[in-house]
Amino acid sequence: MIPRRASYRDIPLYAPSTRPCRVDLSDNTNLFGVPPSVERVLATTVSRVPRYPRGYAPDLRRALAASIGAAPDEITTGCGSDDVIDSALRAFLEPGDTLAYQDPTFVMVPLFAKVNGLEGVPVPLKPDFDVDADALLGTGAKVIFLCSPNNPTGTALSRAAVERVVEDAPGIVIIDEAYADFAPGKDFLDLARRRSNVLVTRTFSKAFGLAGLRVGWGVGAPELVAELEKARGPYKLTSVAEAVAVSVLKGDADWVRARAEEAVACRERLRGELVSLGLTPLPSEANFLMVPLPGALAVAERMRERDVNVRAFQALTGVGDALRIGVGPWPLMEAALAALREALR
Ligand code: PMP
Numbered sequence: 001m002i003p004r005r006a007s008y009r010d011i012p013l014y015a016p017s018t019r020p021c022r023v024d025l026s027d028n029t030n031l032f033g034v035p036p037s038v039e040r041v042l043a044t045t046v047s048r049v050p051r052y053p054r055g056y057a058p059d060l061r062r063a064l065a066a067s068i069g070a071a072p073d074e075i076t077t078g079c080g081s082d083d084v085i086d087s088a089l090r091a092f093l094e095p096g097d098t099l100a101y102q103d104p105t106f107v108m109v110p111l112f113a114k115v116n117g118l119e120g121v122p123v124p125l126k127p128d129f130d131v132d133a134d135a136l137l138g139t140g141a142k143v144i145f146l147c148s149p150n151n152p153t154g155t156a157l158s159r160a161a162v163e164r165v166v167e168d169a170p171g172i173v174i175i176d177e178a179y180a181d182f183a184p185g186k187d188f189l190d191l192a193r194r195r196s197n198v199l200v201t202r203t204f205s206k207a208f209g210l211a212g213l214r215v216g217w218g219v220g221a222p223e224l225v226a227e228l229e230k231a232r233g234p235y236k237l238t239s240v241a242e243a244v245a246v247s248v249l250k251g252d253a254d255w256v257r258a259r260a261e262e263a264v265a266c267r268e269r270l271r272g273e274l275v276s277l278g279l280t281p282l283p284s285e286a287n288f289l290m291v292p293l294p295g296a297l298a299v300a301e302r303m304r305e306r307d308v309n310v311r312a313f314q315a316l317t318g319v320g321d322a323l324r325i326g327v328g329p330w331p332l333m334e335a336a337l338a339a340l341r342e343a344l345r
Pocket of ligand 1: 083106176179214
């Protein structure tokens with residue numbers, strides 16, 4: 001018999017559907033294509049493959065630091081922002097400690113709590129989907145997790161509530177900004193730069209179109225970053241991924257911005273169509289819309305039969321059943337709308 005960690009017995013493997021599908025709107029990635037410089041960089045980095053990458057992705061750290069006017073020692077990177085968040089939980093919490101997180105939020109967070117032996121405490125968002133600062137602070141948790149714009153709701157948190165949490169938190173506040181590129185000017189990077197207890201996490205998986213390369217990053221005070229890197233370990237970013245991310249950051253910024261703007265325009269057009277179907281999508285600052293809909297699981301299954309994959313949620317706190325529809329070029333939205341209309345019949 002293999003030795004097993006007892007606390008892992010009930011942890012399911014993260015298993016998103018892998019059934020092939022013509023229109024996949026389930027993962028909020030960039031459906032507009034690949035940034036222009038990627039192909040060239042992939043071709044020219046082949047020679048790096050036989051050797052190890054450098055430990056802590058120094059080129060990308062420098063490039064990211066320059067892009068936000070920070071110093072490289074304020075930046076950390078990881079194998080997706082998943083890895084940055086997971087490492088932060090290991091770095092700042094002992095097994096048995098409490099992690100408080102807004103609910104609903106990114107599904108991996110309660111899972112990371114379990115895997116790291118933490119007590120995950122969900123704290124419902126308020127009816128307006130802002131964070132409940134008093135309730136979160138009332139948990140006394142050493143780490144508080146926030147997400148803005150939030151997955152799966154798409155809603156953003158208010159500055160007043162986030163600042164209140166950051167000011168009064170007894171420990172660290174992680175602010176997951178995977179979708180910040182779709183809501184320019186509404187981010188909390190300034191808090192990560194000014195306060196010693198804030199880690200903002202970002203990703204190249206969404207607006208930057210590099211989900212398959214797995215590149216995430218974080219911003220925080222140098223002491224916080226150094227602690228996190230101990231828990232994360234070296235070599236989490238491949239040399240190829242690092243080179244592509246640097247190139248996209250430096251050379252494809254206009255492409256990324258234009259595609260993000262296109263996604264926002266398609267999102268609002270899609271909202272109009274959904275409203276005319278009698279649905280009420282939540283306000284969104286991200287590249288997806290969350291649509292409360294009783295029986296969403298069955299509706300998603302019927303859409304799936306029509307070759308359109310959207311993510312369905314059941315009994316989400318404060319929302320109920322809902323569909324989450326990723327936004328992309330308009331022809332994909334038309335396909336989704338056609339499948340949805342038929343599925344609702
Ligand atoms: N945070 C949020 C809110 C997300 O939705 C996701 C991906 N779905 C991630 C983090 C992780 O992204 P990645 O690991 O690809 O950077």
